[in-house]
Amino acid sequence: MYGWGGDSWGMTGWIIMAVLMVLFWGGVITVIIVVLLRRPHSDQGTNAVRPSHHQAEVILHERFARGEIDETEYLTRRTALRRPE
The missing domain is CATH 1.20.5 (Single alpha-helices involved in coiled-coils or other helix-helix interfaces)
Incomplete structure (x- = not known):
């Protein structure tokens, strides 16, 4: 052992x-x-967190570019998004 x-x-x-x-x-x-x-x-750093209205504007711009909404609706919605809360 x-x-x-x-x-x-x-x-x-x-x-x-x-x-x-x-x-x-x-x-x-x-x-x-x-x-x-x-x-x-x-590349994400501190800029990774964007305000939610910025993302909404990007989506709105993409919808306008694809032709889903017309210019009047685009401008109206963009103005509403940019209004101070």
């Missing part, structure tokens, strides 16, 4: 340890990847 438990686990102990080590390091790498992907990218 060598060591603490002798040879009771044999090759099974080595296989279990190898599988657990792979699972552990796989978990560590997964956590690191998730943290890096959730971090804001450099």
Whole structure:
């Protein structure tokens, strides 16, 4: 009998340890990847949060460009969006 438990686990102990080590390091790498992907990218920075009226104007402009609304409706809605709240 060598060591603490002798040879009771044999090759099974080595296989279990190898599988657990792979699972552990796989978990560590997964956590690191998730943290890096959730971090804001450099191109998003502080300008990533835009006022909601800006996004609404972009959508309104796209609808006008596609011909879904006419110029009168476009100007009326844009004026309404730009009014102070």
